[in-house]
Amino acid sequence: MTATVEKPDSETVELERGRPVDHAELARRADWIRLRTIDLIDQAGLGHYSSTFSCAEIFSVLYYHSLRLRPGQPDWADRDRFLLGKGHVATGLWPVYADLGYYPADWLETFGQIGSPLNDHPNMRLAPGVDFSSGSLGHNLSVGLGMSLAGRLTGRDYRTFVLTGDGEIQEGQVWEAIMAAGHYRLGGGLVAIVDANGFSGHGPTSDAINIESVADRFTAFGWQAVEVDGHDVAALCATFDALPPVGEGRPVCVVARTRKGKGLAMMEESPQSWHLGHLTPEQRDRARAEIEARMR
Amino acid sequence: MTDTQAPPATGPDPAAPDPGAPESQEQIESQEQIEARQQPESREKMVDVFADDKGHTQAKTNPVGVEIARLADADDRVVALSADMSAVLADLRARHPERYFEFGIAETNTISAAAGMAAAGLRPYVLSMAPFGAIKCAEQLRTDVAYNHLPVRFVARLSGLAMGFFGTSHHAVEDVAIARTLTNLTVVAPADSNATIGLLRSTVDHEGPVFYRISEGTLPVYPEPPTFEYGKWVQVRPGTDLTIIGYGIGVGLALSAAETLAAEGIEAEVLDAVYLKPFDREALLAAAGRTGKLLTVEEHNEIGGLGSIVAEVLGRHRVPADLDTLALPDVDLEVGVPAALHAHYDLTPDGVARRARALVGA
Numbered sequence: 001m002t003a004t005v006e007k008p009d010s011e012t013v014e015l016e017r018g019r020p021v022d023h024a025e026l027a028r029r030a031d032w033i034r035l036r037t038i039d040l041i042d043q044a045g046l047g048h049y050s051s052t053f054s055c056a057e058i059f060s061v062l063y064y065h066s067l068r069l070r071p072g073q074p075d076w077a078d079r080d081r082f083l084l085g086k087g088h089v090a091t092g093l094w095p096v097y098a099d100l101g102y103y104p105a106d107w108l109e110t111f112g113q114i115g116s117p118l119n120d121h122p123n124m125r126l127a128p129g130v131d132f133s134s135g136s137l138g139h140n141l142s143v144g145l146g147m148s149l150a151g152r153l154t155g156r157d158y159r160t161f162v163l164t165g166d167g168e169i170q171e172g173q174v175w176e177a178i179m180a181a182g183h184y185r186l187g188g189g190l191v192a193i194v195d196a197n198g199f200s201g202h203g204p205t206s207d208a209i210n211i212e213s214v215a216d217r218f219t220a221f222g223w224q225a226v227e228v229d230g231h232d233v234a235a236l237c238a239t240f241d242a243l244p245p246v247g248e249g250r251p252v253c254v255v256a257r258t259r260k261g262k263g264l265a266m267m268e269e270s271p272q273s274w275h276l277g278h279l280t281p282e283q284r285d286r287a288r289a290e291i292e293a294r295m296r
Numbered sequence: 297m298t299d300t301q302a303p304p305a306t307g308p309d310p311a312a313p314d315p316g317a318p319e320s321q322e323q324i325e326s327q328e329q330i331e332a333r334q335q336p337e338s339r340e341k342m343v344d345v346f347a348d349d350k351g352h353t354q355a356k357t358n359p360v361g362v363e364i365a366r367l368a369d370a371d372d373r374v375v376a377l378s379a380d381m382s383a384v385l386a387d388l389r390a391r392h393p394e395r396y397f398e399f400g401i402a403e404t405n406t407i408s409a410a411a412g413m414a415a416a417g418l419r420p421y422v423l424s425m426a427p428f429g430a431i432k433c434a435e436q437l438r439t440d441v442a443y444n445h446l447p448v449r450f451v452a453r454l455s456g457l458a459m460g461f462f463g464t465s466h467h468a469v470e471d472v473a474i475a476r477t478l479t480n481l482t483v484v485a486p487a488d489s490n491a492t493i494g495l496l497r498s499t500v501d502h503e504g505p506v507f508y509r510i511s512e513g514t515l516p517v518y519p520e521p522p523t524f525e526y527g528k529w530v531q532v533r534p535g536t537d538l539t540i541i542g543y544g545i546g547v548g549l550a551l552s553a554a555e556t557l558a559a560e561g562i563e564a565e566v567l568d569a570v571y572l573k574p575f576d577r578e579a580l581l582a583a584a585g586r587t588g589k590l591l592t593v594e595e596h597n598e599i600g601g602l603g604s605i606v607a608e609v610l611g612r613h614r615v616p617a618d619l620d621t622l623a624l625p626d627v628d629l630e631v632g633v634p635a636a637l638h639a640h641y642d643l644t645p646d647g648v649a650r651r652a653r654a655l656v657g658a
């Protein structure tokens with residue numbers, strides 16, 4: 001992969017919000033995330049492919065266009081925060097953080113081994129770039145609410161983004177957080193992105209317990225909700241570019257309509273089969289070829 | 297009655313005398329007698345544990361709220377989160393309203409949001425009722441707060457049987473067992489109001505999370521707020537015949553029992569096990585060496601609390617000692633006014649003294 005996105009080279013290099021980047025490049029970056037996810041899972045022996053693939057464009061747009069960051073200074077107080085509510089897709093973020101300079105690329109070689117700072121679910125104590133640990137579904141929207149309230153209290157204008165799975169919003173705590181965030185009117189200071197890929201670990205999300213209409217439910221709790229094609233990088237850029245100011249009005253829910261397993265035909269056809277799994281060497285090579293062909 | 301039993305052939309005969317009815321007018325209680333029986337002087341009555349009476353909040357009923365407001369005066373990072381416990385925070389609300397966050401009856405959200413605030417540089421104090429904060433939210437406390445080493449201060453009021461009047465749902469008698477297993481969490485239990493203030497002050501700069509198990513209805517132990525050294529117990533009374541170790545209400549009960557025992561010629565040492573985690577192994581082992589007879593006193597299930605920890609530590613260090621543990625039995629507990637419950641389960645000065653006498657063979 002020959003990246004053309006800018007990389008930081010010192011502590012103070014700042015990646016501004018809405019930085020200019022070619023949409024085709026962001027789409028290629030999403031496929032690069034898929035490729036690297038395949039590599040890391042291959043190395044580890046097991047992983048969450050299809051859930052990661054559904055949010056690859058969201059990762060690409062946030063980290064290469066929308067978030068205000070200083071990768072050389074991971075604890076910079078004014079950075080935008082990104083919390084991975086659906087922590088099982090951290091594999092897709094590890095190559096991004098390495099690429100942006102949060103840690104050396106050779107850390108990726110430790111993935112899957114005891115002692116690695118890069119776990120299957122992210123740990124803020126171990127991996128620079130991780131704004132909060134996750135793994136237990138349903139917690140991170142509450143955590144993001146706390147971060148956003150702290151930002152408002154201390155007069156900072158950072159945004160806190162929380163990516164939740166659509167199955168994750170079946171957790172009761174999520175609705176406690178949604179209710180409180182609506183009450184506190186955090187505006188563009190708190191952005192929930194629902195990766196609405198329609199599937200949980202064992203089948204269609206709404207076959208288990210219906211979650212629709214996600215947008216109407218958030219709206220009823222005091223949020224503003226917008227539906228977007230979660231694989232359309234231009235639409236995602238426009239959505240994040242148009243976020244309201246921090247700290248005023250309704251917080252924002254972005255319902256990203258996605259496909260679980262997006263980008264690989266075999267996983268799009270059978271998404272729940274690839275929620276957790278391991279490609280055989282033949283499957284892996286075919287998968288890489290399919291993605292690389294699209295990137296050329 | 298089971299299905300196989302035949303129903304009675306007839307109902308009660310309304311003309312027949314009721315065998316339970318009084319036979320003469322003389323045996324019927326007067327209205328005064330009924331009232332006296334229902335509310336005798338000796339009968340324990342529930343006090344309003346939620347009261348925020350400014351008349352006696354300053355030192356007695358609301359040390360937590362008063363001290364958190366003082367800490368907030370001194371440090372802009374201090375914020376308080378309430379899961380429907382705002383009455384306790386009256387002082388903070390009056391002086392720093394912007395640093396008071398009400399989260400309503402939503403404990404899990406409250407604790408995770410506090411973790412987010414701590415990760416953003418604040419020092420959040422979470423006020424919660426012990427059964428609904430600590431026990432309901434053990435996983436949030438573990439995963440979001442303790443595992444991430446975040447400086448959240450978790451103030452669990454109304455622990456033990458303090459709300460025992462309301463029902464078993466309101467007992468918090470497993471919280472120490474839960475909290476002490478959470479890696480990185482400091483667990484402390486003040487013996488009285490001054491200890492509560494002293495502990496809040498002594499731990500203000502601790503970089504990790506702290507769990508305060510607040511007891512209600514304690515007997516006075518400390519004449520003024522003490523300074524507690526991190527991880528260290530306090531000897532509140534010297535003695536040579538046995539060592540009584542308590543926390544929360546257990547310390548005052550032990551002190552009171554020690555007075556009684558002293559009159560009988562039994563000198564009981566009393567230790568305040570104010571730090572349950574980290575556990576003051578040195579103090580325990582030293583006491584075992586001094587007296588060799590240990591009695592633990594706690595308002596907690598007999599499983600997983602102080603008595604359990606003491607037994608573990610003695611066993612691991614192969615220190616022989618005579619040990620007795622006064623705690624709540626692992627059975628369905630009674631419901632009632634806390635003082636009556638304490639009496640029922642021997643958590644009284646007399647109850648402690650009886651166990652102490654047995655331990656020393658008196």
